[in-house]
Amino acid sequence: SRSINLAVIPGDGIGQEVVAQGLKVLSAVLPQDVKLETKEYDFGARRYHATGETLTDADLEQLKRHDAILLGAIGDPSVPSGVLERGFLLKLRFAFDHHVNLRPSKLLPGVATPLAGQPEIDFVVVREGTEGPYTGNGGTIRKGTPHEVATEVSVNTAFGVERVVRDAFARAQARPRKKLALVHKNNVLTFAGHLWTNIFNKVAEEFPEVTTEYMHVDAATIYLVTQPERFDVIVTDNLFGDIITDLAAAISGGIGVAASGNINPSGEFPSMFEPVHGSAPDIAGQGKADPSATVLSVALLLRHLGYEAEAARIEEAVSADLAERVGKPARTTDEIGDTLAVRVAG
């Protein structure tokens, strides 16, 4: 019989509320024969304040035993900027080699977008997750003096770039339009840019059916708002991916519905699924948070574990629910979760 052994990290702020709905929908969608085991972990601001720890080696050992991880959100104004981001979120992505950071953008029917004319948006960004300017390389000298110098080193390897580019080509190949755009800034960041561009062009030869294009990251932000229908799959560096996926979320319904997967394709380590939004401390505990992004992240999780039909059912449920919302009074986090659970069970 089948089973899913899930690590659950609600985290800070609205994390608790949205993860509760994600689990509700997950339980509802799973066939009876699938045994769901969950273990909750208390990472985030509370743990940091209590112990000074963000993510220990022992924590990683425990997390490693799960099939996948569902994360709510990490971050709180009481913790200095960077401590939890670098000490927990990025540490986990790096430790578990989550090199494919998958972020789909689809403007669902009836969903509001800041763009005029309700364009067709249906693309997925494959963001590299373990290299680039995110490695924490760099440093500071003469800190706090008028002679301070701070550096940040973007590290890019053929190994790291090729595997994510290959993953993106395979995804493009599997989609009806078979289009892949490389987004970088190879006219300025020439060292990293040439590495990315050369590998992209080399791997392209193995995928003759995939139509490719190259686009500078600055130009990509223009096309995302003027011609978003142009995109099918985008592959890009860790930092550029961070930036353009927030923009992508904004144009395709907002971060309330933006899901993501931090994927280790080999399965050597568990993959982690999380909404793109943060912990939103300003609305935490008020039942105002939209759990759709977390629920859609659960769909990505199920697809990753091979439950394609269940993933699709969740996506259809969220889509139908969003379409039904139009013109109706706002529901609570819990009510949305309940509605979705009923829909997917149906």
Add this chain to the structure above:
Amino acid sequence: SRSINLAVIPGDGIGQEVVAQGLKVLSAVLPQDVKLETKEYDFGARRYHATGETLTDADLEQLKRHDAILLGAIGDPSVPSGVLERGFLLKLRFAFDHHVNLRPSKLLPGVATPLAGQPEIDFVVVREGTEGPYTGNGGTIRKGTPHEVATEVSVNTAFGVERVVRDAFARAQARPRKKLALVHKNNVLTFAGHLWTNIFNKVAEEFPEVTTEYMHVDAATIYLVTQPERFDVIVTDNLFGDIITDLAAAISGGIGVAASGNINPSGEFPSMFEPVHGSAPDIAGQGKADPSATVLSVALLLRHLGYEAEAARIEEAVSADLAERVGKPARTTDEIGDTLAVRVAG
């Protein structure tokens, strides 16, 4: 009697066409007592193919003698990516210490925007121009092998950050709303991020009337499309500035109207003014390019040289011209230039 000694660099593609209009409008707007001298320089792809040179020390010596520089666009598909960008454009910005890269965004009446609901957009981005990931620091080992490693080093100094932050505060102070946002990614790029944030907070104490906020660059792309009216002045790093000003241009009328100034505030070196758009080789020579961005760059140039009334006349003329276009057949580059020249002379 007054005089302006201008270096003119038409450059590649549509550069020639749009610069011609910029000069036409400049001549028309200047009072009779101002003597305008121009000298044209042939930089760009043609010169590179003919001589292998992009910008020599002798060129810099000559350019240095001018009061300001008007640039059309540099770049051509026949030249490998990065050669003209690093070898000319960035070399010039660095050599002449253009540390204030000024990019205003204003959605003028009647101008189309991809955003729904015609929001009020009127902000200016102060982009650092001589540091960050643009320094060309970094390198490649084992090039072309499966073990290639490419690095890009972002270099940030207290000196470089403080002067541009100070410039941005002064600009915010001089504007009616007196708001300044620092855009960075200090939760991930913690070395550079803390330098920027600390200096920003320190300088803020000297400008108690200026309301400040901090925003991550990814979040900034969201607000630019969902609440662009929120912004007044933004100060940011070279690369983040590159990315968000293309997005800013896209939402406020497109790169056809986006002007920029590469400013050396001390006046030690001439400042350079250029449209944000590139050389657009696909439409070059067809009279299709909109010269408005170049003409608005001429306004920034005049303001920089102390001709405030003339700068304002140009901006009013472009604004009126854009409003008149609505529903009319497209005019040629030349016709738009002629119309604007008549307007500013009026």
